[in-house]
Amino acid sequence: MARKGERVVHMGRPISFPVALLLVAALVGFVRRCDGGVTSSFVRKAEKTISMPMDSDVFRVPPGYNAPQQVHITQGNHVGSAMIISWVTLDEPGSSIVLYGTEKDMLDSHAEGRYNQYTFYNYTSGYIHHCTIRRLKHDTKYYYSVGIGLTARTFWFTTPPSVGPDVPYTFGVIGDLGQTYDSNATLTHYESNPEAQAMLFVGDLSYADNYPYHDNVRWDTWGRFVERSTAYQPWIWTVGNHELDFAPELGENTPFKPYRHRYHVPYRASGSTSPFWYSIKRGSAYIIVLASYSAYGMYTPQYSWLEEELPKVNRSETPWLIVLVHSPWYNSYKYHYMEGETMRVMFESWLVQNKVDVVFSGHVHAYERSHRVSNIAYNIVNGKCQPVYDESAPVYITIGDGGNIEGLANEMTEPQPSYSAFREASFGHAIFKIKNRTHAYYAWHRNHDGNAVAADSVWFHNRCWKSADKNECSV
Numbered sequence: 001m002a003r004k005g006e007r008v009v010h011m012g013r014p015i016s017f018p019v020a021l022l023l024v025a026a027l028v029g030f031v032r033r034c035d036g037g038v039t040s041s042f043v044r045k046a047e048k049t050i051s052m053p054m055d056s057d058v059f060r061v062p063p064g065y066n067a068p069q070q071v072h073i074t075q076g077n078h079v080g081s082a083m084i085i086s087w088v089t090l091d092e093p094g095s096s097i098v099l100y101g102t103e104k105d106m107l108d109s110h111a112e113g114r115y116n117q118y119t120f121y122n123y124t125s126g127y128i129h130h131c132t133i134r135r136l137k138h139d140t141k142y143y144y145s146v147g148i149g150l151t152a153r154t155f156w157f158t159t160p161p162s163v164g165p166d167v168p169y170t171f172g173v174i175g176d177l178g179q180t181y182d183s184n185a186t187l188t189h190y191e192s193n194p195e196a197q198a199m200l201f202v203g204d205l206s207y208a209d210n211y212p213y214h215d216n217v218r219w220d221t222w223g224r225f226v227e228r229s230t231a232y233q234p235w236i237w238t239v240g241n242h243e244l245d246f247a248p249e250l251g252e253n254t255p256f257k258p259y260r261h262r263y264h265v266p267y268r269a270s271g272s273t274s275p276f277w278y279s280i281k282r283g284s285a286y287i288i289v290l291a292s293y294s295a296y297g298m299y300t301p302q303y304s305w306l307e308e309e310l311p312k313v314n315r316s317e318t319p320w321l322i323v324l325v326h327s328p329w330y331n332s333y334k335y336h337y338m339e340g341e342t343m344r345v346m347f348e349s350w351l352v353q354n355k356v357d358v359v360f361s362g363h364v365h366a367y368e369r370s371h372r373v374s375n376i377a378y379n380i381v382n383g384k385c386q387p388v389y390d391e392s393a394p395v396y397i398t399i400g401d402g403g404n405i406e407g408l409a410n411e412m413t414e415p416q417p418s419y420s421a422f423r424e425a426s427f428g429h430a431i432f433k434i435k436n437r438t439h440a441y442y443a444w445h446r447n448h449d450g451n452a453v454a455a456d457s458v459w460f461h462n463r464c465w466k467s468a469d470k471n472e473c474s475v
């Protein structure tokens with residue numbers, strides 16, 4: 001270390017002590033801001049993603065006349081004591097009743113839902129049933145049966161513990177899944193982790209719109225494909241661009257028509273006026289779902305809802321604040337570059353002010369994790385237009401790597417931007433494992449590895465609870 005009066009050699013030229021000090025300070029600042037972004041050395045072999053054919057076993061129709069299929073569940077109210085059960089019958093409407101109970105052989109409660117149906121170009125859907133079962137006990141295993149009176153099928157789920165600050169809870173994270181052989185590998189890989197209790201799905205479900213005439217049969221096959229997970233644990237849905245199904249050339253002018261009929265969410269419970277943006281509490285997490293493809297400018301319903309929603313989050317009750325949105329705000333791949341920029345401009349300062357812990361996005365078919373950065377100082381004239389390290393900012397994770405038919409996004413902007421901590425173009429899924437109010441363990445698993453291997457992992461330190469006895473977000 002240079003002492004005052006000593007000369008230091010920098011790039012072959014002697015420099016003075018004050019200049020050396022400045023250089024050291026700049027280097028420390030740089031490391032603090034960037035912490036050395038890594039582009040993974042793992043290079044996945046470039047291969048085309050291939051649709052699973054219609055006669056694949058994962059698309060098999062359950063046996064029996066009018067047997068319920070495409071069974072999926074999602075949280076049914078704001079605190080996790082209700083569940084929305086959805087399924088499809090093809091031959092006739094059948095019953096919309098769900099029988100349920102805590103003993104497999106004694107389903108002594110029931111609830112009645114409704115069914116709907118829609119047409120899309122030359123396709124007519126089956127009968128899509130949705131039934132909300134309420135007043136469930138927390139942390140309890142329930143069995144439920146659908147298809148009553150015809151060919152009944154029975155499944156089970158476990159409700160989350162009561163909402164509370166130190167409730168351990170493990171979420172899976174998948175995006176842009178589709179229905180290819182790679183999609184199947186991702187789902188199988190996810191299922192091999194016995195700890196995951198609910199799925200945070202960040203949009204782009206079936207990719208039916210990539211098939212001729214938006215072939216809605218591919219919505220049905222996707223529902224059957226994922227049933228092995230969606231019937232047993234709630235998937236928290238985010239809407240993506242592949243849910244738009246906006247096809248005026250086919251006479252289909254109503255955006256989100258198939259998705260809206262098939263996937264119900266508890267949006268009214270959080271005061272939302274649209275199923276595309278809403279919130280839930282689950283265990284120690286508060287999850288806010290945003291809509292990239294609905295208006296979010298000032299005065300719009302989504303803007304007004306989020307403005308009122310964020311102050312409602314009580315970090316003493318739910319320390320972990322998680323945001324799901326399809327189009328990423330920080331993305332260093334050459335695909336969909338800056339598509340999320342306008343929403344970032346509208347909402348980023350709110351997320352920083354409210355110390356959101358993590359934002360999960362999809363859309364880009366690869367994986368990336370950011371440092372804690374924000375880019376909220378710019379005001380057109382001050383020139384402050386670079387992301388900077390920010391303790392209060394979320395980590396941004398892009399995980400649109402479920403394995404859909406459009407293939408991998410394997411071209412990256414170079415050099416790796418300073419906000420990008422780790423990136424890799426592989427398919428996979430992640431686990432967000434909340435331990436208590438201060439710590440959560442996060443791991444991303446690429447499909448090429450066994451489940452025990454985490455290709456990227458990091459401990460999350462809660463933004464409000466940096467120590468267990470002080471909520472730094474409370475006033």
Ligand SMILES: [Fe+2]
Pocket residue numbers: 176204240241242326362363364
């Ligand atoms: Fe997308």
